[in-house]
Amino acid sequence: MLAWGRRAKDERVRERAHPGARLFVLWAGALLWAIVVLCRLVQLQVVSHKTYKEQADHQQNHILRVDAPRGSVFDRDGHVLAMSVPADSVALDPLLVPDRGLAASILARALGVDREELLARMDAAVEEHRLALEQKRKPKGTGFLWVKRKIAPGEAEALRSLKLDWVEFRKEPHRYYPDGPLASHVVGTVDFQERGNLGLEQKLDRDLNGRAGKVSMLTDVVGRPIESTVSAEAEPGESITLSIDESIQFVAERELRAACEFYHASSGSTVVMDPHTGEILAMASYPVFDPNQPPSPEEPSTARFDHPVSVAFEPGSVFKIVTVSAALETTSLKPETPINCGNGTIRLGSRVIHEAHHGYGTLAVADVLAKSSNIGAIQIGLKVGEKNLLDYVHKFGFGKTTGIPLPAESSGMIRDLKHWGKTSIASVSMGHEVSATALQLAQACSVIANGGVLVRPRLILKRQRPGGKVENEAAPAPERVLKPETAITMRQMMEGVVLRGTGKAARLAGYTSGGKTGSAQIFDLQTKHYTHMYNGSFVGFAPVTNPAVVIAVTLNGVHMFGGVVAAPVFKNVATETLRLLAVPKDIPEVEPPPLANPEEANDVAIADMSTPPEDLEQLPPPPVVRPAPAKVPAAAVAVVASPSAVMVTGPAAPSFEGKTVRAVIEQSLAMGVPVEVVGSGIARQQAPPAGSPLNPGEKVKVLFR
Amino acid sequence: MATRAISFKRADQPVAAGGETWTSEPGSNKLRPLPSEDVYFFIKKIDNSRVVREADPAGHRRAVQAGLKGFAVAGLLILLLMPRALEMVAGYRIHSLSADHERLVNQKSALALEEAQLESPQRLQVLAGQLRLVNPDPKHVVMLNSAKPDSALAMMNVGR
Numbered sequence: 001m002l003a004w005g006r007r008a009k010d011e012r013v014r015e016r017a018h019p020g021a022r023l024f025v026l027w028a029g030a031l032l033w034a035i036v037v038l039c040r041l042v043q044l045q046v047v048s049h050k051t052y053k054e055q056a057d058h059q060q061n062h063i064l065r066v067d068a069p070r071g072s073v074f075d076r077d078g079h080v081l082a083m084s085v086p087a088d089s090v091a092l093d094p095l096l097v098p099d100r101g102l103a104a105s106i107l108a109r110a111l112g113v114d115r116e117e118l119l120a121r122m123d124a125a126v127e128e129h130r131l132a133l134e135q136k137r138k139p140k141g142t143g144f145l146w147v148k149r150k151i152a153p154g155e156a157e158a159l160r161s162l163k164l165d166w167v168e169f170r171k172e173p174h175r176y177y178p179d180g181p182l183a184s185h186v187v188g189t190v191d192f193q194e195r196g197n198l199g200l201e202q203k204l205d206r207d208l209n210g211r212a213g214k215v216s217m218l219t220d221v222v223g224r225p226i227e228s229t230v231s232a233e234a235e236p237g238e239s240i241t242l243s244i245d246e247s248i249q250f251v252a253e254r255e256l257r258a259a260c261e262f263y264h265a266s267s268g269s270t271v272v273m274d275p276h277t278g279e280i281l282a283m284a285s286y287p288v289f290d291p292n293q294p295p296s297p298e299e300p301s302t303a304r305f306d307h308p309v310s311v312a313f314e315p316g317s318v319f320k321i322v323t324v325s326a327a328l329e330t331t332s333l334k335p336e337t338p339i340n341c342g343n344g345t346i347r348l349g350s351r352v353i354h355e356a357h358h359g360y361g362t363l364a365v366a367d368v369l370a371k372s373s374n375i376g377a378i379q380i381g382l383k384v385g386e387k388n389l390l391d392y393v394h395k396f397g398f399g400k401t402t403g404i405p406l407p408a409e410s411s412g413m414i415r416d417l418k419h420w421g422k423t424s425i426a427s428v429s430m431g432h433e434v435s436a437t438a439l440q441l442a443q444a445c446s447v448i449a450n451g452g453v454l455v456r457p458r459l460i461l462k463r464q465r466p467g468g469k470v471e472n473e474a475a476p477a478p479e480r481v482l483k484p485e486t487a488i489t490m491r492q493m494m495e496g497v498v499l500r501g502t503g504k505a506a507r508l509a510g511y512t513s514g515g516k517t518g519s520a521q522i523f524d525l526q527t528k529h530y531t532h533m534y535n536g537s538f539v540g541f542a543p544v545t546n547p548a549v550v551i552a553v554t555l556n557g558v559h560m561f562g563g564v565v566a567a568p569v570f571k572n573v574a575t576e577t578l579r580l581l582a583v584p585k586d587i588p589e590v591e592p593p594p595l596a597n598p599e600e601a602n603d604v605a606i607a608d609m610s611t612p613p614e615d616l617e618q619l620p621p622p623p624v625v626r627p628a629p630a631k632v633p634a635a636a637v638a639v640v641a642s643p644s645a646v647m648v649t650g651p652a653a654p655s656f657e658g659k660t661v662r663a664v665i666e667q668s669l670a671m672g673v674p675v676e677v678v679g680s681g682i683a684r685q686q687a688p689p690a691g692s693p694l695n696p697g698e699k700v701k702v703l704f705r
Numbered sequence: 706m707a708t709r710a711i712s713f714k715r716a717d718q719p720v721a722a723g724g725e726t727w728t729s730e731p732g733s734n735k736l737r738p739l740p741s742e743d744v745y746f747f748i749k750k751i752d753n754s755r756v757v758r759e760a761d762p763a764g765h766r767r768a769v770q771a772g773l774k775g776f777a778v779a780g781l782l783i784l785l786l787m788p789r790a791l792e793m794v795a796g797y798r799i800h801s802l803s804a805d806h807e808r809l810v811n812q813k814s815a816l817a818l819e820e821a822q823l824e825s826p827q828r829l830q831v832l833a834g835q836l837r838l839v840n841p842d843p844k845h846v847v848m849l850n851s852a853k854p855d856s857a858l859a860m861m862n863v864g865r
Contacts, residue, residue, distance in 0.1 A: 080821035085814045153815070171811075178821035218796075226796040250826035509843040575843060582848050589844040687847040701847075 062217045063231070068210030069466075070173060070194055071237030073187050073201075075246040076279075076461060080178055081187050082201070082291075084194065087174035088156035089149040094122040095129060096166045103166070110159045111148045121145060149192075150174040175201075177291045183249050185285040185306040186242070186406070186459070198291075198304060200240070200459070203407050207463070210237035238463045243279035248272055251576040252282040259555060259569045260286045263536075266557035269308035269438035270569065272577055275449035275541060275550045278458045278475065280404075281577065283308050283439070312410040312435040313535045313556060316520025317372045317502075317603040319431025321448060321490065321539075324369050326392035327380045328486045335366040335493055341375040349422050353378065366493045370501030372517060372603030374430050381429025386417055389428060395454065395481045396444040398436050402457050403476065412436040431520060438537075442552035445515075445539040448490045449547035452482030495544045502603040505567035506540055507592035510585035511578055515540020515570065517563040519604045522556070534604065536562035538570045548583045549574060563601025655690035656683040656702050664702055679704040 044052065072083040090111065097103045100122045108115035125145055132139030150172055151159075159167065175190045188199020196205035213234030218226045252270045260268040268286035273279070289295075289303040305311055327333045344359015345352060353375070360373050368376030381389055393399065399414035413435040415424070427433040436444075439457060447454050456476045464470045482490070494514030497503040502517040518537035521530040537554045541547035551573055553566040654671055656664045664683055668675040676699045685703040688694065736746040822828070833839070 079824065080817060083814065083818055083821070085818050086811045176818050178818055179825045180827060182826065224797060225800040226793050228800070246826060250830075510846075576840065579841075579843075579846055584848045585843075589842075589846075591843070685847055688845055692845065703847075 060218050060220075062219060064215045064217055066213040066215050066234040067173060068212050068234045068236045070175065070190075070210065071208040071239040071465075073208075074239065074241045075183075075244045075249070076242060076281075077246065078241070079246045081183055081242070081244070081246070082175060082177050084173040084175050086171040087150040088153075088169045089172045090147040090151060090156075090159065091168045091170060092122075092145055092147060092166055093143045093168075094125040094145055095143050097122065098166070100126070103164075106162065106164070107147055107159075107167075110162070111151060111155055113148050118147065179246065180292060181288040181290050182246065182253065183242075183244055183283070184289055184291045185304075185308075186244060186283050187291065189291040189304075199306065199406060200242075203405050204238075204240065208237045208240070210465075211235040236466045238465050240460055241462045241464075243274075243281065243458055243461050244283070245281045245580070247580050248573075248577050249282040249284065251580075252284040252573050253286075253288065255569045255572045256284045256286050256553070257288065259553075259565060263555060263558045263560060263565045265536075265555040265565070267302055267305070267307050267311065268555045269311070269553070270573060271308050271438050271442040271550075271552045272573060273442045273446055273457060273550045273552075275446035275455065275547050278443075278446070278455035279461070280457050280459050281549065282573075306406060306408070307554075307556075308438040308552075309404060309406050310408045310410050310437070311556075312412040312437050312440075313554070314432050314434065314520045314523070315436050315441060315537060316431040316518035316535060316562070317374075317377075318441060318516045318518035318537045318539050318562070319434065319436075320369060320372065320377045320429070321494065321516050322392055322396050322398075322444060323377055323381050323384065323389065323429045324365060324493065325396075325448065325482055325486060325490055326384045326389055327365070328489060329392070329482060330385075330388045331383050333365055333380065333383060335489060336364050338362045338364055339368050339373075339376045339379050341368070341373050341379070344375060346375045346378055346426075348378070348426055351423055353423075353426065366496050367501075369493050369516065370496040370499075372497075372502045374604075377429045378426040381425050384429075386420060386425050389425065390414070390417055392481075393428070393434065395479075396447060397454055398434060398440055398444065402439055402443055404439065404457050404459055406459070409439075410435075410437050412440055431518060438552045438554045441537065441539045441554075442550050445541060445552060446550045447481045448487050448494065449541040449550050450487070451484045452480060452487035453478040454481045491541070491544050491547070494540065498540070502561070502563040502601045503538060503540070503567050504592070505563055505601065506538060506570045506574075508542055508571060508574055508578075509591045510587060510589035511542045511574070511583070512544040512586055513540055513542035513570075513574060514544050515567070517561065517567060517601060517603045519561040519563075519602070521604065533557050533559060534561065536560060536565040538562050538566035540567075540570050540574070542574045542578060543583065543586045545586060548581055549577050551577070561601040561603055563603060567601070653686065653688045653690055653692045653694050653700050656686050656700070657690065659683050661704060668700070674699045676701045677704065678702065681705050 070084040073081045075081055090107070092103070094100060100119060104115045104119035104122065107113060107118060122145065125143065129139045129143065147167075148155075156169065160169070173194055175194060177184065177187065177189075184199070186199055188196055188201035188203075190201050191197050194209070196202035196208065201208065211234065212232075213230065214232040215228050216231050217228040220226055252272055256268050256270045259265070265286070268284075270282065270284040271280065272282035274281060285305065285307040287300045287303040289299055295304070328335075339362065341355070341360040341363050343361055344355035347353070355373065355375050360371065360376065363371060363373055363376050365376075365380065367373075368380065384392075393414050398412055401409045401411045414428075415433065420428075424433050443454070443457055455478045458473070458475055460473045462470050462472045491514055494516055495512060496514075497516055498506050498513050503515050506513055506515050506517075515538055518539075519534040520537070522533045522535060523529070524531050535554060535556050536558045537552070539550070539552040541550045551570050553569045553573070555562075555565045555569075558565050654667060654673060656667065656675070659667070660682060661677055661680060664675060664677070673694065678701060681704045683702050684705045687701045688698075694700070734747045734749055736748050738745050
């Protein structure tokens with residue numbers, strides 16, 4: 001014990017003599033540990049830097065493509081015609097699916113896909129992976145399998161609620177056209193990759209699509225993004241505002257469809273245009289299609305043709321407005337100048353040409369247009385001369401495209417003078433040996449309606465990128481075609497067509513109107529003969545004194561004249577359009593009588609002038625028919641009630657005309673009829689008119705001046 | 706030499722070398738002697754109750770400095786690492802907000818689409834039919850506050 005005590009004592013003595021020894025040991029150990037750590041750090045961060053950096057980049061850094069949203073298309077009032085909305089697409093990795101049979105059943109039920117087909121695809125993917133492992137090669141495919149793309153929101157919600165962790169949802173843009181077939185030929189369609197393949201979607205695809213960007217993203221271990229760097233800025237697509245008015249477009253399509261179905265037309269076109277600015281308010285084509293649905297075998301083959309723009313046809317008698325305009329400009333002819341119509345016969349060289357219907361002796365130029373005399377038009381054309389006539393044909397915009405931003409625009413056809421035959425002057429005067437689109441006809445009629453200036457049709461009003469400024473589309477400069485007085489004279493003559501000529505079915509209640517009918521025989525390419533099928537047309541404007549709209553209507557492949565099939569469409573469309581545009585009336589609202597005899601609208605331009613018209617006269621007299629009221633589309637399932645079927649309860653509107661404000665108010669109080677006073681002075685007008693039945697609570701608006 | 710057994714006998718009274726019984730004296734520092742030994746141990750009780758640590762300003766200073774240095778190093782490390790941590794947290798937040806923003810934009814687009822579908826002319830036509838609304842006859846339409854100039858207003862036969 002003493003030795004032990006002595007030893008401990010020695011140690012304590014030694015310790016007191018050397019106090020840092022243990023500390024030194026401690027520090028040495030720490031230093032050694034630090035050196036080890038440092039060496040490991042150097043090995044990881046210097047020696048193996050590249051390897052680990054690559055691994056980290058691979059795991060953490062992702063280059064993502066940022067889709068640029070496709071621009072929307074609006075009508076002139078901002079209503080959406082086309083827009084892209086992200087839609088869910090469903091995908092999975094078959095290798096991660098626990099039970100492929102069950103998965104296929106679940107997905108088939110939730111998404112409406114074919115269970116067997118899906119299961120076969122999943123099994124094929126798994127088998128391929130297994131074979132690849134066996135053969136020690138890279139498997140074809142990445143294990144990624146689309147189940148269904150761009151599913152409906154309801155389907156996505158239902159599938160999400162199942163909380164299946166082996167199902168992956170991805171967002172893809174989906175193009176929607178909320179108005180369905182409305183303006184579908186103008187707006188167009190996109191394919192599955194959101195690339196335009198029809199209409200404006202195709203023509204302006206680059207502007208609408210924008211440019212995708214790239215983002216470099218740093219993610220954590222579970223894939224959540226931590227930071228991102230934009231390596232290429234995404235450029236969103238331009239949104240485009242059209243000149244189309246959704247309401248007018250709807251009316252035009254409705255009336256065109258009703259007429260085409262009633263008269264069994266193979267196709268049809270309607271163009272509604274502002275003659276002063278060239279803005280296209282509506283452009284309807286028949287047959288129609290739904291851009292929200294892919295093309296189907298049941299769809300007519302011409303459903304996706306944009307007839308007003310792409311399909312040129314021989315216009316027939318509507319072309320006489322060009323002939324007569326040229327005559328007023330280049331000859332001494334006046335509206336009252338008599339023209340010898342040869343009692344229905346004219347000889348041109350060795351050919352004898354007959355009138356399509358009963359012959360006329362002598363007609364004034366105005367009546368040549370009103371009655372649509374072919375002989376009279378030929379006589380006028382001969383006075384104009386080939387060169388002048390061709391010159392004015394070009395001036396009116398025929399034979400070249402209008403420049404409208406739609407694909408596949410037809411320029412129509414007009415031959416050069418050197419290709420004209422001996423009777424070409426006669427044919428062209430009547431609207432044959434030329435071809436034109438409905439849009440070109442509307443453009444030509446606008447020249448007369450706006451005072452003699454060629455205004456190019458405009459479809460785009462403005463463009464705008466999200467967050468960018470609005471860019472108004474510049475209108476092309478107009479070109480003078482006719483003298484203003486010639487245009488005014490032509491307007492008056494075209495009013496004669498409607499008042500006493502072949503266009504009586506185009507008369508409007510409350511507005512003056514003018515126009516020209518056309519019934520061009522259709523040429524059969526197989527038999528190489530003109531048939532007794534017509535392209536029935538009417539181009540016109542309203543009101544006459546200050547035209548607000550020009551409307552061109554064409555029904556192709558009908559058995560009736562343009563004045564019977566197309567003029568009523570003009571009337572219905574013009575009535576609604578003028579009301580929507582709030583154009584003031586210029587004549588009393590007297591409903592014009594219907595066309596009593598369709599023969600009054602006979603304006604057939606003889607196409608094959610070597611054929612006498614006997615075969616036409618042998619046709620049975622056409623039935624006296626009127627177009628059925630425009631029907632609501634089948635999907636709408638509604639019946640539009642006629643005015644007489646409106647339920648009305650209550651008194652009739654009293655007459656306040658000529659009374660002072662005080663007297664009107666006293667009378668209204670006495671009768672219990674609410675009135676709305678506008679202006680001051682004496683009552684000049686009221687709405688509803690006196691005697692009209694009033695609905696309960698309906699006010700009578702009285703205008704005082 | 707005494708054996709351990711004898712050394713640690715406790716029952717016995719201590720016996721001095723001369724065979725005398727030893728008793729401790731009060732206040733004495735002397736421990737009882739070992740039996741048969743001439744070795745005497747003395748105990749001294751040291752009262753440290755009045756001992757006060759000697760003031761060591763230098764050492765205190767060193768300790769404080771060491772503490773401050775430690776804090777400084779720790780603070781420096783925190784300062785160096787905090788922005789990175791805050792950056793990560795902010796990154797999460799930014800991307801979460803970005804995802805929310807995108808979700809709301811998509812929702813707005815979907816609502817705009819739904820609004821457009823509800824306002825489509827076809828649907829309004831159906832509703833008009835159900836409500837027995839019809840397009841007005843021309844004679845029921847009077848333009849009182851037309852935006853267009855009424856240069857075309859040739860005459861109004863109000864006396865019919």
